[in-house]
Amino acid sequence: MIDFLVAVLRSGTPLIYAAMAGMLAQRAGVWHLGLEGLMIMGACASVLAAAATGSIPLALLVAIGVCLVFSLLFWVVIEKLRASPIIAGLGLTGLGLGGTDLAVQAVYGTQGSVRAPIGLPHPEGFGAFSSLSILVFAMPVVVFALFLLTRRTRFGLRLAACGEHPFAARSVGADPGRMRLIALLLGGVLCALAGAELALGSLQIFSINMTAGRGFMAFSAVIFGAGHPIGSAAAAVFFSVVEALGIRAQLSFGNAVPHQLLQMLPYIATIAGIWLSGRLRGGARAPSGLGELRDA
Secondary structure (H helix, E strand, O other), X not given: OHHHHHHHHHHHHHHHHHHHHHHHHHHOOOOOOXXXXXXXXXXXXXXXHHHHHOOHHHHHHHHHHHHHXXXXXXXXXXXXXXXXXXXXXXXXHHHHHHHHXXXXXXXXXXXXXXXXXXXOOOOOOOHHHHHOOHHHHHHHHHHHHHHHHHHOXXXXXXXXHHHHOHHHHHHOOOOHHHHHHHHHHHHHHHHHHXXXXXXXXXXXXXXXXXXXXXXXXXXXHHHHOOOOHHHXXXXXXXXXXXXXXXXXXXXXXXXXXXXXXXXXXXXXXXXXXXXXXXXXXXXXXXOOOOOOOOOO
């Protein structure tokens, strides 16, 4: 049972960090379909920086810096150039997947995997949980902090107002464009941590397309969780439980069940979750001004 819980936490932590990024963007009125691209950029940058410097703090800083730059670019495209957030988000994902492939080829001359000499620190003294990285232990704190930030602070109220009613928010002194920028930059930091946990948490390796749709699963968790920090994190944990069950089933049944079918389970659960969300709530509780960006 403990091993199963460890597996859920290990696979769920990147999803939760990315889901928190999507949640912030949604509350600001932006559908963030670029989570997948930012995650893979964070993973690639952290491993390349760790391999080059041998320093985890520098690797995290480089990953965060890269994701901040592309989050800023995403904001400029949707806010200043008036591009569709959905199309721009998909473009950001494509840029991340293709750009990391190009970066690995440019640096190492290969399309294979890149291994880092070091990984994220693992706290000692927690038994089986000591195999988890420090970002896993920090994850509940981050989720609770974002809950307080978005639900119990003036900033959170203004952020929600910018997503719900941009015109009304501007009338009380809130700048929707600036609030969206802050939300996307915070999301960039979270996506960098998601990618770093995925690449340096236990594997200490980066491979092409290693996110394998986790950014889209995180986006789905935001919808399933109705844009609430705790709900989005819980939805991400649900997807992780399904993924861990699939891995257990592969180990238990071997070739008796096609492994492709078991690998599909998290994605089937994602689709089922979105369908269930729509059936129970009549659709995700989305801000009324979501995706319109019509205030400037």
